[in-house]
Amino acid sequence: MTDVDVVIVGAGxxxxxAAKTVRAAGLSFKVVEAMDRIGGRAFTSSDHFGVPFDIGCAWLHAADRNPFFEEAKTADWTLHHHPMEVDHLYFGRTKAGETDEADMRDADAQLAKLLETYDGRDDRVSALLASGHAPRAAATFAGPMDFGVDYDEISVQDFRQAADLEPNYFTREGFGALVARWGADVPVELSTPVNKIRWDGNGVEIVTPRGWIRGRAVIVTASPAVLAFEEIDFFPDLPEAHMRAFFDLPMGLLTKIPVEITGTRLGLRPFEDLLIERPARHDVYFLCFPFDLDLMVGFVGGDFAWELSAAGEAAGVDFVVNRLVDIFGGDIRSHVRRSMMTNWAAERYVRGAYAAARPGRAGARDVLKQPVADKIFFAGEHLAGPLMQTCAGARLSGEAVALQLIERLNGGCPAVGTSQRREMGDKIQEPIRRSSVGPARDDQNGVQPT
Ligand SMILES: Cc1cc2nc3c(=O)[nH]c(=O)nc-3n(C[C@H](O)[C@H](O)[C@H](O)COP(=O)(O)OP(=O)(O)OC[C@H]3O[C@@H](n4cnc5c(N)ncnc54)[C@H](O)[C@@H]3O)c2cc1C
Known part of the structure; x- marks a missing residue:
C-alpha cells in the first residue's frame, strides 16, 4: 500500500x-499505466518500415496553440506544414473534374456556415448536407476521415464545438516519439492496469494486480469506452449521469493502412492528399509519400474502419492496394513492399481512436467535467473543449484538471507558480469550429522543413 496525494490513471x-502539473505544485503522486509503455494513443514505431511511423496521432494540430509544437522546434526536429486539403479527388476510378473539386470546397464552406447559424435541436450532421457527390466527399473528409465517425452519427452541437485545427504540422521523428521524450521524466508504474477504485472512505483506494495505492484524489484519463465497459470497477457506483455520459461519448475509429511503394512516386508529390469516394461508404484517403518516404498511407474511418478491423490486416491491405490499382494500374503491384494496418479498436485499454458525442448527447462532455465527490476527476482528449480528439487537447485537459484538483486540495487556493500553466489550460476553451477542406493550396513542392 502506497500513500500519495494524487493517483493518476493512464500515462497518455x-x-x-497531470503528473507534471501535480509535481510542479509540490504534491506527491503515482501514475499507473496498463500498457508496457507511456504515450497511450501517441506511439511512434520504426518496427514496420525501418523509419519512424506514427501508429496513433501524427498531425501536430493547431500548432499556434499546441505546446508540443514548441517542443518539436526546441528539439530541432524536422517539421512540415501540411494544410488539410484534398489535392486529388476520385469518384471510384474516375478523377473528379475541376468543377467537382470546386463544388466540394463550396459544400464544405456551406456546411461550415450552416453549422455556425444552426439553432435547431441537436441533430445529425447529415441533416445539414446537400445531396450529390461533392457534398458527400466534403462530408467524408470532415466526418469519418477526421471525426472518426460517419456523418449521420455525428452530433451537430458536438461537431460545431470542435476547433479549426489549422495550422497543421508533421514531424519526421514522430509525434508519438515527441510525447515519449516529453514524458520520459515522469515516473510511471507500467503494465499495471487499475481494476477498481474505492471511494467510500476518506480519499480513494486504487486496486491493481500489483497492490493498492491510497490517495487523496484520483485523475482518471482512460477513454470513455474503457470506462463504459467498466474495465475499472468503481465502488460505490459512479453517479448514473457519469455512466450515461461514458455511453454517450462512444469512440470513433480511424485506421491507418500504410503501404510501402518503391521505385515510383505515381506522379504524386510528397504530402499530397488523395481522397477516393466509393460506393457503400468504403472511402479511403491517402497521405502521399510524407517526407518523401516510400509510403502511401491509407486511412479509413467511421463504420468502415470498424468493419476492416474485424476483417483483419490482410483484407485491409488488399483493399488499399486494390484502390491504388484502380487508379494507377496493375503495374503498381510490383512496386508494393511492406505494409501494415493499425488496430486501435482491439487495443483493450483504448478501444477506438477518439470520442464523439451521439447526436442529441453533446452535453455528455460537460457532465464528465464534474468531479465526483471532489475526489474523482476525469481528463483526456474527450474533455479537451474545442481541441477535443487531439493530443494537444489531451495534454491541456490533463493540466487544467490537475490545477482544478490542486485548488480543491489546497482548500480553494490556486497552486503556487501555476499561472502560466493556467493560461495554457485556458487555451482549450477557445471556441472555433473545425473546418476541413481549405482552398486549393499554393505550390508546395516537396518537403519544406520550417
Ligand atoms: C489512429 C489515430 C490517429 C490520430 N491522429 C491524431 C493526430 O493526427 N493528431 C492529434 O493531435 N491527435 C490524433 N489522435 C488522437 C490522439 O492520439 C489522442 O487524442 C490522445 O493521444 C489521447 O490522449 P489521452 O491521454 O486522452 O488518452 P490515451 O492516450 O488513451 O491515454 C490514456 C491511457 O490510460 C491507460 N489506461 C486505460 N485504462 C487503464 C486502466 N484501467 N489502468 C491503467 N491505465 C489505463 C491507457 O493504456 C492509455 O495509455 C489520433 C488517434 C488515433 C488512434
Missing part, C-alpha cells in the same frame, strides 16, 4: 501532463 498525454 493527459496523464503525463
Amino acid at each position: 498525454a493527459a496523464g503525463l501532463a
Whole structure:
C-alpha cells in the first residue's frame, strides 16, 4: 500500500501532463499505466518500415496553440506544414473534374456556415448536407476521415464545438516519439492496469494486480469506452449521469493502412492528399509519400474502419492496394513492399481512436467535467473543449484538471507558480469550429522543413 496525494490513471498525454502539473505544485503522486509503455494513443514505431511511423496521432494540430509544437522546434526536429486539403479527388476510378473539386470546397464552406447559424435541436450532421457527390466527399473528409465517425452519427452541437485545427504540422521523428521524450521524466508504474477504485472512505483506494495505492484524489484519463465497459470497477457506483455520459461519448475509429511503394512516386508529390469516394461508404484517403518516404498511407474511418478491423490486416491491405490499382494500374503491384494496418479498436485499454458525442448527447462532455465527490476527476482528449480528439487537447485537459484538483486540495487556493500553466489550460476553451477542406493550396513542392 502506497500513500500519495494524487493517483493518476493512464500515462497518455493527459496523464503525463497531470503528473507534471501535480509535481510542479509540490504534491506527491503515482501514475499507473496498463500498457508496457507511456504515450497511450501517441506511439511512434520504426518496427514496420525501418523509419519512424506514427501508429496513433501524427498531425501536430493547431500548432499556434499546441505546446508540443514548441517542443518539436526546441528539439530541432524536422517539421512540415501540411494544410488539410484534398489535392486529388476520385469518384471510384474516375478523377473528379475541376468543377467537382470546386463544388466540394463550396459544400464544405456551406456546411461550415450552416453549422455556425444552426439553432435547431441537436441533430445529425447529415441533416445539414446537400445531396450529390461533392457534398458527400466534403462530408467524408470532415466526418469519418477526421471525426472518426460517419456523418449521420455525428452530433451537430458536438461537431460545431470542435476547433479549426489549422495550422497543421508533421514531424519526421514522430509525434508519438515527441510525447515519449516529453514524458520520459515522469515516473510511471507500467503494465499495471487499475481494476477498481474505492471511494467510500476518506480519499480513494486504487486496486491493481500489483497492490493498492491510497490517495487523496484520483485523475482518471482512460477513454470513455474503457470506462463504459467498466474495465475499472468503481465502488460505490459512479453517479448514473457519469455512466450515461461514458455511453454517450462512444469512440470513433480511424485506421491507418500504410503501404510501402518503391521505385515510383505515381506522379504524386510528397504530402499530397488523395481522397477516393466509393460506393457503400468504403472511402479511403491517402497521405502521399510524407517526407518523401516510400509510403502511401491509407486511412479509413467511421463504420468502415470498424468493419476492416474485424476483417483483419490482410483484407485491409488488399483493399488499399486494390484502390491504388484502380487508379494507377496493375503495374503498381510490383512496386508494393511492406505494409501494415493499425488496430486501435482491439487495443483493450483504448478501444477506438477518439470520442464523439451521439447526436442529441453533446452535453455528455460537460457532465464528465464534474468531479465526483471532489475526489474523482476525469481528463483526456474527450474533455479537451474545442481541441477535443487531439493530443494537444489531451495534454491541456490533463493540466487544467490537475490545477482544478490542486485548488480543491489546497482548500480553494490556486497552486503556487501555476499561472502560466493556467493560461495554457485556458487555451482549450477557445471556441472555433473545425473546418476541413481549405482552398486549393499554393505550390508546395516537396518537403519544406520550417
Ligand atoms: C489512429 C489515430 C490517429 C490520430 N491522429 C491524431 C493526430 O493526427 N493528431 C492529434 O493531435 N491527435 C490524433 N489522435 C488522437 C490522439 O492520439 C489522442 O487524442 C490522445 O493521444 C489521447 O490522449 P489521452 O491521454 O486522452 O488518452 P490515451 O492516450 O488513451 O491515454 C490514456 C491511457 O490510460 C491507460 N489506461 C486505460 N485504462 C487503464 C486502466 N484501467 N489502468 C491503467 N491505465 C489505463 C491507457 O493504456 C492509455 O495509455 C489520433 C488517434 C488515433 C488512434
